[in-house]
Amino acid sequence: MQTTTLSFENIHNHGELFANMLRARRDLFIVHNKWNLPEAMGMEYDQYDTPASRWVVVHDELGRVLAGNRLTPTTTRCGIYSYMIRDAQRGLLETIPSHLLYEEAPVAENIWESSRLFVSHDVPMAQRRAVHAKLVTELGNAARKLGATSCLTLLNANWPRWAGRVGVHMTAMGPVMNIENVDNQVVSMDFSGTLH
Structure with missing residues (x-):
C-alpha cells in the first residue's frame, strides 16, 4: 500500500493515478x-478540482x-467559489444545507x-480500517507540509467511533444533518500537535 500527494505540479510524474482517483470517486459517489x-x-469532478487543491x-x-x-x-477563490x-454555508450549493456550521466558515492560511x-x-472489509488509517495519516502529513494546523471536513456523523483509531483529535463544528439519506457533520481535524 502506497500513498501519493498529487498536485498540478507533479501530476505528470504519476501516470494515470490522478485519472484513476477521479474514476474511483465516480465509482463510489455516482455509481x-x-x-x-x-x-x-x-x-467524477467538481469546481474545487483546481490547481489550488492537492489530492x-x-x-x-x-x-x-x-x-x-x-x-x-480556505483562502482560495475561483469566480464565485x-x-x-x-460555499454551502453561503447558499451556493443545492445539495448541502447552508446551516452546516455553528459559526462563519473560516478563511485562514x-x-x-x-x-x-x-x-x-x-476494498475488502478486512482491509478498510488499515486503508482508512493510511489515508488519514497521509492527509495529516500533506496538510502539515502545506502549513495547515487543521482541516475542516464534512464526514459521516459516525466519526466519533473511529477518530481515536486514526490518532487525530476531531471536534464537531456544526450540527448533524441528513444529506442524501446519510447523517453528516462538519468536523475540524487538529494537526497542530504534530507540527515540527
Whole structure:
C-alpha cells in the first residue's frame, strides 16, 4: 500500500493515478451512492478540482486506487467559489444545507478543507480500517507540509467511533444533518500537535 500527494505540479510524474482517483470517486459517489454529480470520461469532478487543491491518494503498486481525499486552502477563490463547506454555508450549493456550521466558515492560511474523502467500495472489509488509517495519516502529513494546523471536513456523523483509531483529535463544528439519506457533520481535524 502506497500513498501519493498529487498536485498540478507533479501530476505528470504519476501516470494515470490522478485519472484513476477521479474514476474511483465516480465509482463510489455516482455509481454506488447514486449522487448527482458532474462526470466526464468516466471520472467524477467538481469546481474545487483546481490547481489550488492537492489530492492524497492511497493506491497499490499498479496504481489501483484504494482511497482518496482532496485538500483545498480556505483562502482560495475561483469566480464565485471558494471551498465547498464555505460555499454551502453561503447558499451556493443545492445539495448541502447552508446551516452546516455553528459559526462563519473560516478563511485562514493555516486552515484547509478536506473533501471528497473516500475508501473505494471494492476494498475488502478486512482491509478498510488499515486503508482508512493510511489515508488519514497521509492527509495529516500533506496538510502539515502545506502549513495547515487543521482541516475542516464534512464526514459521516459516525466519526466519533473511529477518530481515536486514526490518532487525530476531531471536534464537531456544526450540527448533524441528513444529506442524501446519510447523517453528516462538519468536523475540524487538529494537526497542530504534530507540527515540527
